[in-house]
Amino acid sequence: MTSCIRPVHPFSRHAARPSTQQRSSGPEPQDHLWLSVQLPSDVSRYEWIAMSTINFFNQIRLLINVIGDFCTNESCPKMTAGPHFEFLWHDHRHTGTSDQQQIISCSAPVYIQNMMLWVEALLDDHQLLPLDHSTTFEYHIKQIYKRMFRFYAHAYYSHYRQIHQLGELDHFNLSFRHFILFSFAFQLLDYRDVRPLSSLVNSLLMPFTAIST
Numbered sequence: 552m553t554s555c556i557r558p559v560h561p562f563s564r565h566a567a568r569p570s571t572q573q574r575s576s577g578p579e580p581q582d583h584l585w586l587s588v589q590l591p592s593d594v595s596r597y598e599w600i601a602m603s604t605i606n607f608f609n610q611i612r613l614l615i616n617v618i619g620d621f622c623t624n625e626s627c628p629k630m631t632a633g634p635h636f637e638f639l640w641h642d643h644r645h646t647g648t649s650d651q652q653q654i655i656s657c658s659a660p661v662y663i664q665n666m667m668l669w670v671e672a673l674l675d676d677h678q679l680l681p682l683d684h685s686t687t688f689e690y691h692i693k694q695i696y697k698r699m700f701r702f703y704a705h706a707y708y709s710h711y712r713q714i715h716q717l718g719e720l721d722h723f724n725l726s727f728r729h730f731i732l733f734s735f736a737f738q739l740l741d742y743r744d745v746r747p748l749s750s751l752v753n754s755l756l757m758p759f760t761a762i763s764t
């Protein structure tokens with residue numbers, strides 16, 4: 552891993568400062584995670600999303616270690632979320648002047664490894680992920696969240712029992728809830744992206760539907 556991937560605590564200095572308006576409005580004004588995803592007044596939207604993405608990347612890296620012994624090419628030959636969803640890896644390669652694209656079915660660990668390497672490369676490259684109002688930023692950041700969501704979806708469907716047995720379920724649930732609140736607060740995911748876990752996502756977002764960001 553490169554130096555780009557530095558830890559950002561989810562309850563950072565910025566995150567721990569709800570505004571007066573946030574404290575006084577909404578159905579769940581004291582929800583710590585909801586407050587922690589709000590844009591701090593002294594940080595741009597793009598910087599905040601980039602910082603938070605590094606945080607989620609690091610959280611997922613830890614969660615991959617939790618399921619690492621169980622999520623193998625043999626146990627999970629396809630990157631699935633239940634019986635109805637398989638995620639294919641879209642491989643983009645720049646070779647010389649040509650741009651090659653390959654769509655492949657691969658095992659879950661291969662997909663997850665590809666995803667992590669791809670996210671890390673994007674976070675390190677400000678040409679591919681410029682911190683400004685650009686279509687490049689919007690396109691890539693939404694792709695990142697779509698693919699990171701798939702890790703949680705696969706883990707819940709295929710490794711829930713093992714995560715529970717290891718005593719890591721609370722940790723997993725907290726990370727996923729944080730990820731979903733952030734993703735929807737900044738329109739980085741939509742309901743089509745989260746169909747494999749739509750009921751769970753709906754239940755997580757329900758208390759906040761009256762709060763605008």
Ligand SMILES: [Zn+2]
Nearest residue numbers: 622627659709
């Ligand atoms: Zn697996």
